[in-house]
Every structure is written in structure tokens, then in C-alpha cells.
Amino acid sequence: MYKYNDFDEAFVRERVAQFRAQVQRRIDGALTEDEFKPLRLMNGLYLQLHAYMLRVAVPYGTLNPGQMRQLAMLAERFDRGYGHFTTRQNIQYNWPKLQDVPDMLDALADVEMHAIQTSGNTIRNVTSDHFAGAAADEIEDPRPYAELLRQWSTDHPEFQFLPRKFKIAVTGAPNDRAVVRAHDIGLQIVKNDSGETGFKVIIGGGLGRTPMVGKVIRDFLPKADLLPYVEAIVSVYNLLGRRDNKYKARIKITVHENGLDKITRLVEARFVELRPHFQGADVALLERIAAQFAPPPLPEVGLGAFEQAFDSDPVFRAWVDSNVAEHRVPGHAIVTISLKAHGQTPGDATAEQMRVMADLAEAFGHHELRISHEQNVILPHVARADLYAIHARLRAAGLATANAGLISDIIACPGMDYCALATARSIPVAQQIATRFDALKLEHDIGPLKIKISGCINACGHHHVGHIGILGLDRAGVENYQITLGGTGTEDMVVGDRTGPGFAYDQIVPAIERIIATYLDQREAPEETFLDAYRRLGMAPFKAALYPVEKAHAA
Amino acid sequence: MAVVVTDAGFAPDDWAGTVLELAPDADPNEVDLQAPLICVRFPSFADGRGFTIARRLRLAGYAGRLRAKGHVIADQYAMARRAGFDEVEISDDLAARQPQEQWRARADWRAHDYQARVRQGV
Ligand code: SF4
Numbered sequence: 001m002y003k004y005n006d007f008d009e010a011f012v013r014e015r016v017a018q019f020r021a022q023v024q025r026r027i028d029g030a031l032t033e034d035e036f037k038p039l040r041l042m043n044g045l046y047l048q049l050h051a052y053m054l055r056v057a058v059p060y061g062t063l064n065p066g067q068m069r070q071l072a073m074l075a076e077r078f079d080r081g082y083g084h085f086t087t088r089q090n091i092q093y094n095w096p097k098l099q100d101v102p103d104m105l106d107a108l109a110d111v112e113m114h115a116i117q118t119s120g121n122t123i124r125n126v127t128s129d130h131f132a133g134a135a136a137d138e139i140e141d142p143r144p145y146a147e148l149l150r151q152w153s154t155d156h157p158e159f160q161f162l163p164r165k166f167k168i169a170v171t172g173a174p175n176d177r178a179v180v181r182a183h184d185i186g187l188q189i190v191k192n193d194s195g196e197t198g199f200k201v202i203i204g205g206g207l208g209r210t211p212m213v214g215k216v217i218r219d220f221l222p223k224a225d226l227l228p229y230v231e232a233i234v235s236v237y238n239l240l241g242r243r244d245n246k247y248k249a250r251i252k253i254t255v256h257e258n259g260l261d262k263i264t265r266l267v268e269a270r271f272v273e274l275r276p277h278f279q280g281a282d283v284a285l286l287e288r289i290a291a292q293f294a295p296p297p298l299p300e301v302g303l304g305a306f307e308q309a310f311d312s313d314p315v316f317r318a319w320v321d322s323n324v325a326e327h328r329v330p331g332h333a334i335v336t337i338s339l340k341a342h343g344q345t346p347g348d349a350t351a352e353q354m355r356v357m358a359d360l361a362e363a364f365g366h367h368e369l370r371i372s373h374e375q376n377v378i379l380p381h382v383a384r385a386d387l388y389a390i391h392a393r394l395r396a397a398g399l400a401t402a403n404a405g406l407i408s409d410i411i412a413c414p415g416m417d418y419c420a421l422a423t424a425r426s427i428p429v430a431q432q433i434a435t436r437f438d439a440l441k442l443e444h445d446i447g448p449l450k451i452k453i454s455g456c457i458n459a460c461g462h463h464h465v466g467h468i469g470i471l472g473l474d475r476a477g478v479e480n481y482q483i484t485l486g487g488t489g490t491e492d493m494v495v496g497d498r499t500g501p502g503f504a505y506d507q508i509v510p511a512i513e514r515i516i517a518t519y520l521d522q523r524e525a526p527e528e529t530f531l532d533a534y535r536r537l538g539m540a541p542f543k544a545a546l547y548p549v550e551k552a553h554a555a
Numbered sequence: 556m557a558v559v560v561t562d563a564g565f566a567p568d569d570w571a572g573t574v575l576e577l578a579p580d581a582d583p584n585e586v587d588l589q590a591p592l593i594c595v596r597f598p599s600f601a602d603g604r605g606f607t608i609a610r611r612l613r614l615a616g617y618a619g620r621l622r623a624k625g626h627v628i629a630d631q632y633a634m635a636r637r638a639g640f641d642e643v644e645i646s647d648d649l650a651a652r653q654p655q656e657q658w659r660a661r662a663d664w665r666a667h668d669y670q671a672r673v674r675q676g677v
Contacts, residue, residue, distance in 0.1 A: 280676075
């Protein structure tokens with residue numbers, strides 16, 4: 001893992017001191033509320049429906065146990081004993097007081113963490129594959145590049161007041177677990193014909209009101225060109241992006257309105273100007289960073305008691321089947337700790353649970369934890385022989401829900417319960433779907449299925465790329481939920497199709513049940529996933545199940 | 556009377572020569588690089604185009620005096636200097652609300668600069 005050097009340490013301390021002074025200047029009137037707003041946003045502080053919210057970066061989703069324990073401490077001391085993990089590998093605290101925030105930031109700095117650029121119209125926390133460094137399909141660990149981008153984008157003087165927020169994601173594997181095609185810039189590590197590694201560069205993806213699949217601007221970018229190329233893109237966007245309408249200000253609209261050809265010409269021209277100013281200090285820095293991400297020693301070990309436990313304990317077996325993924329080293333595994341216990345708020349963890357996860361990472365996981373964009377926590381390097389012991393401790397802490405990748409592993413944005421922009425509730429819908437299918441005992445039979453729920457068209461719950469997407473709207477003061485089917489956020493990203501008119505709050509769970517019943521009825525075999533079945537069958541049978549009256553008319 | 560802010564603090568505007576004033580949507584490719592003083596206007600502190608314009612002028616070789624003019628706040632002084640501006644011109648009102656200590660506090664803009672690390676390795 002990356003370890004702060006003196007420079008990083010001094011930087012975050014200085015930044016906290018500046019923010020402390022800014023809070024004071026806001027209180028004494030030197031800064032207007034308008035002027036204070038972008039400054040607090042640059043330090044992760046939002047004003048929500050009921051109170052402030054502090055969003056803390058977990059850069060590229062990687063944490064050590066000491067950091068996790070500090071997050072637990074913050075939850076207890078400044079929040080209500082829990083924290084909320086988000087879809088962008090951040091953790092949010094929902095009830096801090098303004099005057100406490102500088103102290104919270106100092107406590108974060110104590111463990112080499114910060115809340116810098118987790119909001120505002122600037123380059124946000126760079127996200128990455130939560131299986132990085134552990135996945136069998138990986139070409140190269142993407143996190144050193146993410147860390148280099150973190151350093152380059154932090155306090156970048158040109159890019160603190162962009163037309164709109166700007167999100168970058170990096171993946172090192174062909175199977176995209178970082179949703180890079182839904183980012184302002186997506187970087188995918190690839191090999192070219194001569195066997196060199198570089199990046200496929202994708203721009204202009206995004207969800208929100210106008211979902212767009214990112215477009216490839218460079219098929220192969222040599223690694224040493226990364227910073228000047230990314231800088232060229234953001235620099236072109238800073239001048240060209242619209243500032244007259246915040247809903248048209250993201251780079252996806254800039255690309256859409258100007259055309260990829262024009263953007264490519266401008267970016268390549270800018271890149272030629274910028275390239276000579278990166279003389280290798282960035283490459284040397286990258287090498288120093290990469291050395292710190294050296295994988296832990298993982299000897300090939302035996303399975304120990306694993307097989308016997310797997311055969312004899314059905315609860316353990318169900319959990320292994322859904323929550324344990326293949327590791328690149330035989331005898332090891334990647335564990336997904338579900339923060340989606342049926343009926344709980346997706347992504348929430350109590351301070352006590354955070355400590356349990358920290359302890360497990362220390363005892364069994366080479367001191368590493370990850371936060372996934374699916375709002376779960378990952379132990380990336382554990383021996384299979386230890387899985388049974390890990391499972392037992394997770395169970396005791398209410399963390400052993402066997403549902404990773406299944407119907408109750410739902411992404412839901414905060415919605416009406418917290419968010420000032422919401423038009424509908426999303427958390428209770430997630431809770432009801434999870435509880436309902438748990439009661440039906442159908443979850444494991446249904447198999448891989450991603451449901452994603454947003455509480456307004458801003459789409460923070462990524463509903464467009466859910467196999468089943470749910471969007472909560474407000475129709476004349478009444479909550480109304482639209483459903484989309486067939487979306488996916490992976491390397492073959494597709495935006496889902498709308499089924500038709502929306503459903504009332506008390507009708508949305510029955511509607512999902514009808515969709516699932518149709519799938520179970522029409523799938524060719526249990527191995528045919530919901531997404532595959534939808535691709536084969538199309539919308540018609542699902543529409544018929546959802547809107548029976550209209551079908552009668554059409555017949 | 557406007558106030559001009561430099562690393563030394565506040566001073567009245569001492570410039571008597573010609574001024575080339577650029578709108579925030581100016582195309583940096585079409586600017587006369589021989590102008591002795593270029594002013595880039597900031598209509599609002601939230602509009603960051605001027606930072607990129609400054610940077611591009613410097614990269615294109617502009618060696619004259621470069622000034623950010625308009626609604627720039629003290630907290631942006633370090634960004635302005637790092638982007639290539641020499642100074643910032645603000646209104647008397649803003650100068651009264653954000654006195655020179657608040658600007659001088661960021662006269663250390665060379666310190667804690669990630670850009671210097673990734674570009675020059677310092
Ligand atoms: S999708 Fe809407 S309701 Fe949900 S968090 Fe985003 S802005 Fe808030």
C-alpha cells in the first residue's frame with residue numbers, strides 16, 4: 001500500500017490548517033456563503049437535507065486496518081456510530097457539525113487520509129478495481145497509476161474550478177469492475193501488438209440525466225504519456241465545457257455537442273504542447289509509487305480444513321459460492337464482505353463492524369481492505385484455509401450475508417432519507433426488495449443479478465447500468481418508480497431500456513417480483529442469467545407481465 | 556480605484572502603458588504575445604477558464620506581465636500564481652472584505668505543490 005512521504009504528510013496538514021482558517025473566515029464574514037461553498041466542497045463538506053455531510057476519500061478503494069479503525073472512531077465521535085460507504089469508494093458521515101470538521105480532517109490526516117476533492121467542480125477521488133492486485137485476469141495493478149493521478153490532480157491549479165465535477169477511473173483487467181465507460185475519463189490497461197502495456201483511453205462516459213457510454217479517444221497510450229494526455233483532456237474541457245447550464249456542463253455533453261473528432265483534434269494538439277513539460281519526473285515518481293504496491297508474499301498453501309467445512313456446512317457453502325472469488329494465486333481467495341444484510345441500509349457499517357473487518361484484515365488478510373463501488377468491503381488476499389474462521393467471525397458481527405452479486409446486493413443512493421435533491425425514497429425500496437426475496441428463498445436460485453436504485457434523475461445509484469434499474473421520481477407529489485432492464489456497467493456497457501410507465505411506491509416490489517417470475521419461467525436453464533435471458537427474450541415478455549391490461553388491448 | 560495584489564501584498568495600480576484585456580472565453584492562440592500587460596477577466600471566482608488561459612499563454616512563450624482581474628478570491632491566489640499570473644487585480648470592496656493578510660497567507664504558493672513534484676521532481 002502507498003505510504004505518505006514527508007511531502008504528502010505536510011500537504012494534508014497544511015490543507016487542514018487552511019480549511020480551519022476558512023471555516024473561521026466564514027464565521028467572521030470575510031467569506032460569503034457563496035465563496036465558502038466551493039472551498040468546503042473542495043474539502044468534502046456538503047450541506048444535505050438535515051445537516052452537513054463529510055465525504056472522505058478512500059483513494060482507489062484501498063485501506064489498511066489502522067485507517068479502518070480511525071473511520072470507526074470518527075463514526076462514533078462525530079456521527080451516530082456508523083458510516084456509509086458510497087459507489088465512488090468514499091465513506092460519508094451524515095451528521096458532523098461545521099466547527100468539528102477541521103478536527104475530523106486532522107484525525108484523518110493522522111492515518112494518511114483526507115477528504116480533498118471528494119466534491120466540487122474538480123477532479124474527484126480516482127477510483128479503481130476493488131480486486132486490483134488480486135484478480136486472476138489482471139494485466140497490471142492499476143493502483144499505482146491511480147495514486148499518480150491522485151497526486152497530479154490534488155490542488156492542480158488549473159482544474160479547481162472546472163465547468164463541472166470530473167471523475168476518473170482506472171482498471172487493469174479486461175473484465176471491467178470499475179465501470180470505466182461511465183466516467184469522464186476511463187483508463188483501461190491494455191497490451192498492444194508488440195506486448196507493451198499502455199492505456200486505452202475512454203472519455204465522455206457518464207450516467208446522470210443523460211447517460212452516455214464513454215468513447216475511445218486513444219486505443220493505445222504509452223504509460224509515460226499518461227499525465228500530459230490526461231492534462232490535455234481536462235485542459236480542453238476547461239475552456240470548451242459549457243458553463244451556462246449545469247445540466248449540460250459535464251464532458252460527456254461537450255463531446256456529444258462538439259463531436260469526438262473535434263475533441264480528439266484539440267486534445268492531441270494540446271498533448272503535443274504539454275508533452276515536453278513532463279521530462280520523466282512523473283515516470284520516476286510512478287516507479288517509487290509502484291514499489292509500494294508490491295503484492296504481499298502469498299505462498300501456495302494447502303486448503304486445510306476448507307473442503308471439509310465446505311462439504312458439511314451449508315451456510316458456509318452458500319457464502320463461499322456467492323462471496324468468495326478466485327485469486328490469482330492458488331490456495332488463496334478474494335472475500336466480499338456484504339454490507340447488504342437483508343433489510344439494512346446498503347453500504348452502512350457500524351463502528352463495531354468496521355473494527356471487526358480491520359481485525360480480520362490484520363489476522364488473515366495481509367493488512368489490506370478494499371471498498372467496492374458496489375458498497376461492499378473486500379479482503380483481497382486471504383488463504384482458503386482461513387475462510388471458515390473468517391466466516392465465523394463475520395457471522396458473529398452480522399457481516400456474513402451470502403448475497404454478493406445476487407438480487408439483494410443492491411446499490412442504492414441515499415435518496416429522500418438524506419439527499420436534498422431526491423424526488424423519492426431509495427433505501428426503503430432496496431430494503432423491501434431484499435427482505436421480500438429473502439422470505440421467498442429464491443435469491444440463490446435467481447443467481448447473478450444487479451439491481452440499482454436512484455432517488456432522482458441524477459442517477460447516483462447507477463440505475464441506468466443495473467440489470468434491473470429503478471429510478472424514483474416525483475409525479476405531482478407522489479413517488480413514482482420507473483424501471484429499466486438490461487443495463488450493464490462492465491466492458492460491454494449498455495444503458496438499460498425503460499419498461500414503460502412507472503409504479504407507485506407500494507407497487508414497485510410486486511413489479512420486481514413479476515419481472516423475476518417471468519425470468520424464472522422463461523430462462524433456458526438455471527445457468528442462463530437474468531441479463532442473458534433479457535438479451536435473448538427482449539422486452540416483450542417482461543412488458544406483458546408488468547402491464548397486463550395494455551397487453552389485452554394490443555391483442 | 557482598484558487594488559493590485561502581489562506576493563508583497565496590496566498596492567495601487569501603477570501601470571500606465573497599454574493593456575490587452577482578454578475576455579474569459581478568449582482563444583489563447585489568437586493573443587498578441589508582444590503585449591506588455593495582459594489582463595484576463597474573471598467574471599466569477601467559480602469560472603476557472605482564466606487559469607487555463609494563463610497557463611497556455613505561458614506555455615506559448617508569453618513573457619510579459621500577466622494579471623487576473625475581477626472576482627478572484629484570496630483562496631485562489633496560489634492557483635493564480637501557479638497557473639502563471641504575476642498578480643491579481645480586485646475591487647476595493649473585495650479588498651475591504653478580504654484584507655491583505657488573507658492574500659499574503661498564500662504568498663507561499665511555491666510550497667506544497669504537487670505539480671512541481673510531477674513535473675520537476677522537486
Ligand atoms: S440520485 Fe438523486 S437522490 Fe440519489 S443521491 Fe444522487 S442526487 Fe441524491
